[in-house]
Amino acid sequence: MSESQTETDRRMLEALVCPLTQAVLTYDAEAQELISKAAHLAYPIRDGIPVMLVSEARKTD
Template identity: 55%
Template sequence: MIDQKLLSILVCPVSKAPLEFVADKQELVCAASGLAYPIRDGIPVMLETEARELTLEEKEQYSH
């Protein structure tokens, strides 16, 4: 679980858009950039090189 206070201040380093926590995948997702940042040992890894690109299905799911 990620701290809600931390989540409220984190933004995507690429788009500067807010992130959505996906608990079952332990990722922070940015719909704007289409990237998912991993959370390892409770620590968000906010590096573009470590992020994975969202699938088309995921992009549709997270774009509200």
């Protein structure tokens, strides 16, 4: 993946918000998840695509 591709992907992830609370998400590169601290949910990223469905999210502590 090129540097410009990585930067574009990172900007796209930073632009996403939690569909439940509209809060900013935190990207966890190791777990490949977007974390909503407000909703206590972790949205998975599968094959490079964020799955922004509450029904697919994992509850966090």
